[in-house]
Amino acid sequence: MDEKIEKNKEYILQIDGMGYQGEGVGKINGFTIFVPGAIQGEKVRIKAVKVNKNFAFGKLLEIIEPSSYRVNPPCSIYKRCGGCQLQHLSYKAQLDFKKNRVKDCLERIGKFNIVEASGDFCNTHSKSCNGEGKLGNSQGKFCSSEKKFITAPPEGVLKLYDTLGMENPYRYRNKVQLPVDRSNSKLNIGFYAKRSHDIIDMDSCLIQDESADKAVRFIRKWIEKYNIPVYDEKTGQGIIRHIMVRKAFATAEIMVVIVTSTLNLPGKHELIELLTENMPGIKSIVQNINSMKTNVILGQKCITLWGQDTISDYIGRFKFNISPLSFFQVNPVQTEILYSKALEYAGLTGNEIVFDAYCGTGTISLFLSQKAKKVYGVEIIEEAVKNARINAVENGVNNVEFITGKSEVVIPQLIKRGVKADVVVVDPPRKGCDKSLLQSIASMAPKTIVYVSCDPATLARDLAILRQLGYMAAKVQPVDMFAQTGHVETVVLLQRKIM
Secondary structure, eight states: OOOOOOTTOEEEEEEEEEOTTSOEEEEETTEEEEETTOOTTOEEEEEEEEEOSSEEEEEEEEEEEOOTTBOOOSOTTTTTBSSOSOTTBOHHHHHHHHHHHHHHHHHHTSOOEEEETTSOEETTTTEEOOSSEEEOSTTOEEETTTTEEEOSOOTTEEEEOOOBOOSSOSSOBSEEEEEEEEETTEEEEEEEBTTSOOEEEOSOOTTBOHHHHHHHHHHHHHHHHHTOOBOBTTTTBOSEEEEEEEEOTTTOOEEEEEEESSSOOTTHHHHHHHHHHHOTTEEEEEEEEOOSSSSOOOOSEEEEEEEOSOEEEEETTEEEEEOTTOOOOSOHHHHHHHHHHHHHHHTOOSOOEEEEETOTTSHHHHHHHTTOSEEEEEESOHHHHHHHHHHHHHTTOOSEEEEESOHHHHHHHHHHTTOOOSEEEEOOOTTOOOHHHHHHHHHHOOSEEEEEESOHHHHHHHHHHHHHTTEEEEEEEEEOSSTTSSOOEEEEEEEEOOO
16 A cells, blocks of 8 residues: 655655745655755655645755755755745756746646747757758758748747846845834844744845845834834734835935834834935835735835935836835846847837737836837726826837726727727736736737736636637747746747738
């Protein structure tokens, strides 16, 4: 009889795969065990800490046979902190992991055939054709077997490119949000431990800008010196809930936001003095009030205690004003790469009408405006649309129109008005696109769809729907926006099938 996996019992496990958050995956008698910190190819000793009906979680006790991709995490609290998941994996291996995660979802959920995009696809060789022929003219590579130029994979085959990584995969975040509490009279400021609300106290975070570390150190000193009450999420008592720091990389401007449960903030004048005297780049100190008993970090009311209401940053040549409540991508270096790839895939010549669904504060819309005749940006959050309009005006962009509403409602209305897009860009939240939106887009028959995704699973689902609606995905480009974590952004080019 096969051995049943028991909680708190130790096992020797061969790690054969990687889960979506970078955890190692192995099997004992066909029973799946997830092991955070283990790497594919390793042999490990684990303790089963949670056993469900169909799978279990194991705690890594010993690495018996280590992977060649294993590295020593530079962060001293990495194993306890929930902020990163992949510091134990070499950066090259992280990029490969993210590419493979996208590939797995596209094959398993979307039922796509994937080809590695090292060259142009060759039907004869069923792969990218490198070295089989010679370089031809601008049409592409010439395959000596097929006696023709090869420029694209056949229908149903996706070209998947290597993940676009960073030169320095640390200190890239321009925003950090840290919860605050006290336990056993000790002040804790840091990220939550994995799968818990226990705060791991920290002095420094290697994926956020150093100015955030500095600001938090001064705020910690202020809380301790003036005995400012911190929030207890169990009782709802206390004042200081979170600390948010934003750093504009292009302008070096800094914003500090203190999230409180009450309008009253004792010691605020001392806080202003401490920060302004010690942080030359600071431009804005804001109090955000969140009185709700909720896991949502920010409330809707902001009071500028000192300085400006916003700070400014750039993506490419475009300037953006960032408020405490503004959405702005946290990795400005990779954001420009992501948006430039979306613009490339859009293939604009200056004559196209473009729809940008889920446009947020208009960042992608402005990038598209450089080469489009007219861009219509659609966003459900009214405050984001207001920011988008301001951003367009401040950048002198007059060929963009922003509309408030659900994309699945607004876009059909535009179509009824006779406004039809040649190119559609979608950048949905993690849950992906509403099916009715995809149907509306397909009914308009744009020549090109560019899908920007933050979740490979919902991406694969939506690409399969679009395939049924007459659109073939041609190119898939993963981008590493969140180094040291399991998250990956993806840009996909889809083209309308010629009937």
